[in-house]
Amino acid sequence: MNEILLGNADLSFWVTVFVACLLGAMSPGPSLVVVVNHTLARGPMAGSWAAISHGFAIMLYAAITTFGLSAVISNYQQIFDIIQVIGCLFLLFLAFRLLSSETHADEVIVPSKALSSNVLAIRDGLAIALFNPKILIFFTALFSQFVRLDSSVGEKMALALIAGGVDMLWYLLVVVIITRYGSIQRFQKVSVWINKLFGLILAFIAVGFIIDITQVW
Numbered sequence: 001m002n003e004i005l006l007g008n009a010d011l012s013f014w015v016t017v018f019v020a021c022l023l024g025a026m027s028p029g030p031s032l033v034v035v036v037n038h039t040l041a042r043g044p045m046a047g048s049w050a051a052i053s054h055g056f057a058i059m060l061y062a063a064i065t066t067f068g069l070s071a072v073i074s075n076y077q078q079i080f081d082i083i084q085v086i087g088c089l090f091l092l093f094l095a096f097r098l099l100s101s102e103t104h105a106d107e108v109i110v111p112s113k114a115l116s117s118n119v120l121a122i123r124d125g126l127a128i129a130l131f132n133p134k135i136l137i138f139f140t141a142l143f144s145q146f147v148r149l150d151s152s153v154g155e156k157m158a159l160a161l162i163a164g165g166v167d168m169l170w171y172l173l174v175v176v177i178i179t180r181y182g183s184i185q186r187f188q189k190v191s192v193w194i195n196k197l198f199g200l201i202l203a204f205i206a207v208g209f210i211i212d213i214t215q216v217w
Helices: 002-006 011-026 030-042 044-075 077-100 118-130 133-143 153-181 185-216
Strands: none
Touching: 011 133, 011 153, 011 185, 030 044, 030 118, 030 153, 044 077, 044 118, 044 133, 044 153, 077 133, 077 185
């Protein structure tokens, strides 16, 4: 039954998906700003709602990407091959930028007291994900390496659930840490190193994808 739902993917496949999604969520950026600001301005409940809605939006993006790529494979194999190559190059480019980057302006978290209700927290969590085209590009580049012609519906749904679930749990953990320690300085101090770690592992994953593609060709 599990094989029917999740296809023939092995443990290393799912570990790679999990690690890539986790490091993507951990990489500091505007999403972290939104979650932290709501937590500091209105408390852990607002921060949690922002985290949950953000993870839900990520899951939607991931689902759209996986099912869209599956349709491309079925009807336009050559286009999908091109997407795979471009996806690998994009992941390598992203890895290079992360490895060579310093703290960016959108990583500087400034608490905003203007934030109000939990409804606004949900709205902002959704908006910061849904209106960020970089997320769709990232998932297209990443999942083009995982989605196959024989990928089952359950496997594609699992990819989306992992992406959204990992993102949601990470930001809920951020809310807990911020609530307990009442400070964001630690996040800002380690943000550059998190980026470099993400870049290094992403480069390793991208190189592995390139090797797999060349072997198929």
